[in-house]
Amino acid sequence: MTSRTSRTSRETLLTTLTPLLAAESRAEASAAGVEAGDLEQAVWLRLLERIDEDGAAPERPAEWLRRAVRAEARRARRAHARERPYRGEPAPVPETASPEGSALVAERRRTVRAAVRRTPGHCPRLLTAMLHPDDPTYREIAGALGISQGSLGPMRSRCLGCLRRMLAAEVPGTGVRGRVP
Incomplete structure (x- = not known):
C-alpha cells in the first residue's frame, strides 16, 4: 500500500510540475545555448534521482525546480564554452565572425554599460x-x-525601466511594422 501511495504522489508531483518546468526551460534555454527539451530532460533526471535517493520530493518543489533549471542552464553554458570540435569537424561560426559584427557587438555593450553607469x-x-x-x-x-x-x-524592475527609457532616447526606435523612420 505504501509503494502505491508513493507512486501516486510521485505521479501527481510530476504532473503538477510539468507546465512549470516547460515554461522555465523555454525561458532559460536560449541563453544557455541548449534546446528547452534537453534542459527539461536534465531537470527531470535530477528530480527523479533525488526522489529515488531520499524517497521523498523536495519540500518546496516549485522553488527547487526553478533553482534546478537555472543550475542546469549554467552547467550547459559552462560546458558549451569549454567544448571543442573534433579534428575534421567544422568549428561553429560565432555570431561575431566578421569584424563589423564584432564592432557592433562591442558598441552595443559599451552603450549599455555607459547607460547603466548613468542610472x-x-x-x-x-x-x-x-x-x-x-x-x-x-x-x-x-x-x-x-x-x-x-x-x-x-528594485530590478524599476532599474530596468529606467535603463530602458534611457536607451530608448539614445537608440532610434522602429516605425510602423518594424521600419526605421
Whole structure:
C-alpha cells in the first residue's frame, strides 16, 4: 500500500510540475545555448534521482525546480564554452565572425554599460551585478549589495525601466511594422 501511495504522489508531483518546468526551460534555454527539451530532460533526471535517493520530493518543489533549471542552464553554458570540435569537424561560426559584427557587438555593450553607469541611486550597482558574466543568483546579488532578496525584484524592475527609457532616447526606435523612420 505504501509503494502505491508513493507512486501516486510521485505521479501527481510530476504532473503538477510539468507546465512549470516547460515554461522555465523555454525561458532559460536560449541563453544557455541548449534546446528547452534537453534542459527539461536534465531537470527531470535530477528530480527523479533525488526522489529515488531520499524517497521523498523536495519540500518546496516549485522553488527547487526553478533553482534546478537555472543550475542546469549554467552547467550547459559552462560546458558549451569549454567544448571543442573534433579534428575534421567544422568549428561553429560565432555570431561575431566578421569584424563589423564584432564592432557592433562591442558598441552595443559599451552603450549599455555607459547607460547603466548613468542610472540613478542603487541601480548602477544592481544592474552591474546582474550583468556579471558569472550569472549570480538573486541570493548572491542581494548579499553582495546588502539588501533583502525580497526587495531585489521590484528594485530590478524599476532599474530596468529606467535603463530602458534611457536607451530608448539614445537608440532610434522602429516605425510602423518594424521600419526605421
